[in-house]
Amino acid sequence: MVTQPRALIIGGSVGGLFAASLLRAAGWDVTVFERASEDLAGRGAAIGVTEELFEVLRRIGVRLDTSAGVVVRSIIALDRAGRITHDVPRRPVTDAWARIYRPLKQALPSQHFRATTTLARIEQDADSVTAIFADGSRAEGELLIGADGIHSTVRRQLAPQTQPQYAGYVCWRGIVAESELAEGERALILDHLTFCFAPREMMVCVPIPREDEARTGPQRCCYVWYRPVEFETELPALCTDASGRCHGVTIAPTLIRREVIDDLKADAARLFPPAIAGLVARVDRPLVQAMFDLESSQMVFGRVALLGDAAFVARPHVIAGVTKAALDAQGLADALASCGGDLNAALARYERERRAFGSSIVAHARYLGAHLQSQASGEPPPAPRPELILRDYGAPHLLRDPVPANRMSA
Ligand SMILES: Cc1cc2nc3c(=O)[nH]c(=O)nc-3n(C[C@H](O)[C@H](O)[C@H](O)COP(=O)(O)OP(=O)(O)OC[C@H]3O[C@@H](n4cnc5c(N)ncnc54)[C@H](O)[C@@H]3O)c2cc1C
Known part of the structure; x- marks a missing residue:
């Protein structure tokens, strides 16, 4: 044998x-x-799913496809007043981890x-x-x-x-159920991948399906908010609990200090339109992760x-x-x-x-x-270019044809 x-x-x-x-x-x-x-x-929470992922799953006998996830109508960017400034007809699919x-x-x-x-x-x-x-x-x-x-x-x-290598920013995440959204906000938030930009800040709102088996469409929204946090002093302060203990470069949601969450909600109200700030306001125990x-x-x-x-x-x-x-x-x-x-x-x-x-x-x-990201040269970071970011977000081209990233930014 x-x-x-x-x-x-x-x-x-x-x-x-x-x-x-x-x-x-x-x-x-x-x-x-x-x-x-x-x-x-x-x-995990929301993840982006791709046909390439489902192909590998099928090879091991797991039959899932994009129809089980949420297909957004398009990718949009909103300004501070909530007006749509960009609308890109791409339809990424999201699912629950x-x-x-x-x-x-x-x-x-x-x-x-x-x-x-x-x-x-x-x-x-x-x-x-x-x-x-x-x-x-x-x-x-x-x-x-x-x-x-x-x-x-x-x-x-x-x-x-x-x-x-620390990227110079963290990511805050929180999930809001459809039932918590105001009537007029649902179509906007649950039908699109929605971006908001502020200097060195980027918010992405991702609709995701319910986790249970009886799925009848998008039922939740996950906000993903990238914010600059300096490594030497601000990150340890963020990861320090109410007793004064620092947990390194991460901290469990239950240990994040109350004033940190209050500041987060106040900043969201200052930076983003009410429908998006409302998502942040509704989550009392968001997750925070440093980006590397x-x-x-x-x-x-x-x-x-x-x-x-x-x-x-x-x-x-x-x-x-x-x-x-x-x-x-x-x-x-x-x-x-x-x-x-x-x-x-x-x-x-x-x-x-x-x-x-x-x-x-x-x-x-x-x-x-x-x-x-702050620049090594001390120069201010480049201004975000929403038209390029919305076009290139995700990596579908790389999954089929690996190319250097600078070709994308042309
Ligand atoms: C904020 C955020 C959002 C994300 N969103 C997406 C998304 O939308 N779509 C997407 O595709 N990906 C997303 N990702 C990335 C995705 O979660 C990871 O790429 C993926 O989990 C990597 O899988 P992995 O198995 O390689 O590693 P991991 O998932 O990190 O798993 C490593 C495992 O190893 C175990 N382990 C570690 N050390 C030891 C040890 N010494 N002995 C035994 N076991 C050990 C750990 O417990 C863990 O279970 C996101 C990540 C972050 C941080």
Whole structure:
């Protein structure tokens, strides 16, 4: 009997789950090791979905398509008075994170998934790779996939010089149910991807479907508000709770100080039209996340491959982090299948193809967020150009044909 090659997959979010199902279908014995104990379905909110994402899902037997999400009528920009200043006839599709994550998780038989298992370090030689976990246990395989996100333990061990770079701004997010919207606001907010701009500020309102099974159209709106926050003093202050404890570069919604939320709501009323400021006013416990870029110069280290956010993180303006993780996993599975058991050749092909893509998408996200960022030169950031941002938001062109971001800005 031929024994199956074994892959150890670190990280059980979307990237790890895509890799597990695709490698399993290609004849590998896989085990996913995930640090978290809880179900990750509650982790995300709205995500942009693409035909490329659904194609990978179909390969692993998950039948979803864009009809299940919300297709917006167009992408618009509003001025401070609420007038439509730009209307671009593009129709991106949005969905809820949980509706992608749950079927993906269910597609992998539970014996292949180990929760509450934290990788501490890895060892490898010419024949195998070993994962050593925080509880002292070990697992050995022919291949190890680092799908452990932006702060990847795998990457920190193998490429410690590759670090996330703070983009100079944070993202506030909150979800408002349709029933909380005023009658006259519903059509505007739930039918469009709506942008508002102010100096170094960008608000994007994204309609998303209800999470339950009986979906009858857009039922919620997620606001996504990018705001400059200086790294050395303002970010630690933002991430400090009422007891004076600083939580690093992030803070749980329940710990954000009351005055920070009050200021946020007051700023929204000052900067945005009433319908949009009203969204911010209605959410008492928004999420806040600092924005980072991450660009790896190497994705493969011997028998170890990085994938998804562990290798490249593009700011959310590309609306494609989940699709990128899926396409990385697909690229790895296809490279392994096509190289007839030659692991080195397969990993070299994976690295060549996916590194170019990762660099392109990070560059495109930087271009879309350039107006939010202070310049290294001390110059003021460029004024936002809504006509270009609305045209280029997301990354559909990159998913089909990776090109340098500067071609887009022409
Ligand atoms: C504000 C915001 C909005 C976004 N919007 C979108 C969007 O609209 N569309 C979209 O496609 N993407 C979006 N993204 C990006 C998307 O969420 C990520 O790109 C995606 O989750 C990456 O998946 P991943 O599996 O590579 O990493 P992650 O989802 O980060 O998962 C990594 C996993 O590894 C686990 N882990 C970490 N360390 C260890 C360890 N030592 N041992 C074991 N397990 C470990 C973690 O617990 C985690 O479950 C957004 C991101 C942000 C921040």
